[in-house]
Amino acid sequence: MPSKVLISTANRLYDARTIDQVGLSVKMDVDSTAVMSHVRHLRDRFTSATLRDVDSWKPEHKISGQAKFINQNTVAVNGQHYQAKSFIIAVGSTPNIIKEWKDILNDRFLTTDQIFELPQLPKSLAVIGSGVIAIELAQAFHRLGVETTIFARSNKVGILSSPKLQDMAHEELLRELNIRFETLPEQVSLENDQIKITYHNKQSQLETIFTDYLLSATGRSSLLSTLTLEKINPAYGDVKTLPIDLQTKQLGEYPIFIVGDAFSKTPLQHEAAHEGRATVQNCLNYPQVQNIKTLAPLGIVFCSPEMAIVGQTFQQLNDAKADFVTGFASYEKQSRALTLGKNQG
Amino acid sequence: MPSKVLISTANRLYDARTIDQVGLSVKMDVDSTAVMSHVRHLRDRFTSATLRDVDSWKPEHKISGQAKFINQNTVAVNGQHYQAKSFIIAVGSTPNIIKEWKDILNDRFLTTDQIFELPQLPKSLAVIGSGVIAIELAQAFHRLGVETTIFARSNKVGILSSPKLQDMAHEELLRELNIRFETLPEQVSLENDQIKITYHNKQSQLETIFTDYLLSATGRSSLLSTLTLEKINPAYGDVKTLPIDLQTKQLGEYPIFIVGDAFSKTPLQHEAAHEGRATVQNCLNYPQVQNIKTLAPLGIVFCSPEMAIVGQTFQQLNDAKADFVTGFASYEKQSRALTLGKNQG
Structure with missing residues (x-):
């Protein structure tokens, strides 16, 4: 949510700066x-509603502490054992970090959890990643006047798997953003109160840039590994291979359901809300477990222009060797888009 | 369409001016x-596509001139008589004017057809009317920095017939706009290169304002009266009482169909397009005439915040003594609206 506030503010500024598109000179x-x-203020306002809700629960219904499973019916928290007929696990996730760089750069190395705590906008920022969050934040900071450099492992930007759409996304985003595809920093160090980043460019030449902060936006890892799930079943040592039913979110045959960022391919708010509600029902009615009705698949990158996928992706259709046609419509000459000065992409 | 360009530009400027809502000081x-x-440029660009289409028709299929009906099968243009199995009338409409004021004020008296021809934004403007077009244009000019005064015959603004929504519309719009409800100019004159407007305020005191232009936005009249429809049927002398079938747009039992602004309760572009296509079908298949499938009733005022009606209005439901409930939802505390700084109304 804080990223959406940042993006919205950045786009508002961008709209003001590009106002000459609609006949005004400012x-x-x-x-x-x-x-x-402002970002933190709105974020805190949004989260306070949820926190208030949790605060209103009776204290005897809440236990605060690190939980670990003892067996399929028992959880230990603060040395106490708790038993339940069924469990919902919603431990969330944590941003992936590059430990070695974090050690070198300290508080100059930021994750998406930390960047909103910056007291003010930095002058410059390097972003690692070209996925949803990386592109959204990089573009927002760029539009707010932060000198931004993006390093991307792959040649892909955002979520589109159609080659034609990837080409368009490249073209549109590169018009505005400084993205180095198939290029990652090789060495980082602190020098004169700045980060020095060394990397090989595509021509295999060694290059160096200096930047105030390094934002690592290369995905998140589930916190399931903190729960000692292997006590339930020795095969659950690697949380990446857990047998979680995609339709019900149930873990194996156990009365355990895993939702939210802890295990999700559905990160959007309305999907998370739906998933949460349906899983509570399943838990209460256990062992009668119903499929969580699947909402239409939806993916959005809130960059400008936006990218979105509804339904199956190009790659999924391709992989399934499905027979499909592609359509193409451009907003470039569309009256309303022209009127708004938003006829790109 | 030109009004939409003006509105869009005005709102873009307003967004820039109110950017402090999202943590920026500019x-x-x-x-x-x-x-x-800019408005004229885009308008001309949009209309040129339609004009190009008409230009591409063969000259022998086009006649330019004032048409008058001789009888139900015959039209006279430039002294020539033309006969057809069926007719579509799309003569459009013209803004209502107050003839007496037009004579006094000359080119300072503007209609919605003329205002977009102004070489530049005036310093001040008086608007007569509080319907869709009046409110849209008045707010747009106001947001572009034009000192705007609105005179409204009634106490109603826009299209909402629900008393509660009217109250909200009043409150929101009066926060920004100078609207004098139940007040109309009584005398207008030119004085020192400005318009002098005299009127009685609600306390029955005589007041005077000076303004650069007077925009009359009190609706439009059909141009059907130019067609001598009384030659078809003597009862058709008054075009306001023509027996036009609302479902088929057919005039009485004649092979004549009236579309567009000439007779329309469906002024939106997609409705006009649908109506046009369906009527051509009816004409070609005459005398087999089908009902033009009715789209969901839709009314929108592109003011800020917008007003819209989908389906039947409060008044229609009330008049039909229908049993209905009203719901209320506010965007005031809605996260996305807050994020965008658009949580009013």
Whole structure:
């Protein structure tokens, strides 16, 4: 959610700066010092509603502490054992970090959990990753005036698997953003209160840039590994191979359901809400477990122009050797898009 | 369409001016001299596609001139008589004007057809009317920095017939706009290169304002009256009482269909397109005439915040003594609206 506030603010500024598209000429003098506190202010306002809800629960219904499974019916927290007929696990996830760089760069190495705590906008930022979050944040910071460099392991940006759409996404985003595809930093160090990043460019030449912060946005890992699930079943030592039913979120044959970021291919808010509600029903009615009705698959990158997938992706259709046709419509000459000065992409 | 370009430009400027809602402080210096030419430029671009289409028709299929009906099968244009199995009438409409004021004010008296021809934004503008077009244009000019005064015959603004929604519309729009309800100009004159408007305020005191232009936005009249329809049927002398079938747009029992602004309760573009296509079918298949499938009733005022009606209005339901419930949802605390700084109304 804080990323959406940042994106919205960045786009508002971008709209103001590109206002000449609609016949106005504006000289602007922007003071963006309050942006980060605005982001935190709204984030805290949004989360406070949920926190208030949890706060209103009776204290005897809440236990705070690190939980570990003892067996399929028992969880230990703070040395106490708790038993339940069924469990919902919603431990969430944590951003992946490169431990070695974190040690070198300290608080200059940021994850998506930490970046919103910056007291003010940095002057420059390097972003690692070209997935949803990386592109959204990089573009937002760029539009807010932060000098931004993006390093991407692959040649792919965002979520589109259709080659034609990837080409368009490249073209549109590279017009604005400094993205180095198939290029990753090789060495990082602190030098004169800045981060020095060394990497080989595509021509295999060694290059160096200096930047204030390094944002690692290369995905998140589930916190399931903290729960000692191997006590339930020795085969559950590797949380990446857990036999979780995609339709019911049930773990194996156990009365255990895993939802949210802890195990999810459905990260959007309405999907998470639906999944949560349906799983509570399954838990209460256990062992009668119903499939969680699948909503239409939906993926969105809130960059500009936006990318979105509804239903199966190009790659899924291709992999399934499905017989499909592709259509193409452009907004470039569409009246409403032209009227709004938003006829790109 | 030109009004939508003006509205879009005005809202873009308003968004830039109110950018402090999202944590940015911007000093702006706006030059809006190019706005009107931008509006005309886009309008001409949009209409040129339609004009190109008409231009591509063979000359022998087009006759240019004032048409008058001789009888139900015959039309006279430039002294020539033309006969057809069936007719579609799409003569459009013309803005209502107050003849007496037009004579006094000359080119300072504007209709919605003329206002987009202004070489640049005026400094001040008086608008008569509080319907869709009046409110849309008045707000757009106001947001572009034009000092705007609105005179409204009634106490109603826009299209909402629900008293609660009217109250909200009043509250929101009066926060920004200078609307004088139940107040109309009584006298207008030219004085020192400005319009002097005299009127009684609600306390029955005589007041005077000076303004650069007067925009009359009190609706449009069909141009059907130019067609001498009374030659078809003597009862058709008053075009306001023509027996036009709402389902088929057919005039009485004649092979004549009236579409578009000439007779329409469906002024939106997609409705007009649908109506046009379906009527051509009816004409070609005459005398087999099918009902033009009715799209869901839809009304929108592109003011900020927008007003819209889908389906039957409060008044229609009330008049039909229908049993109905009203629901209420506010965007005031909605996360996305807050994120965008658009949580009013």
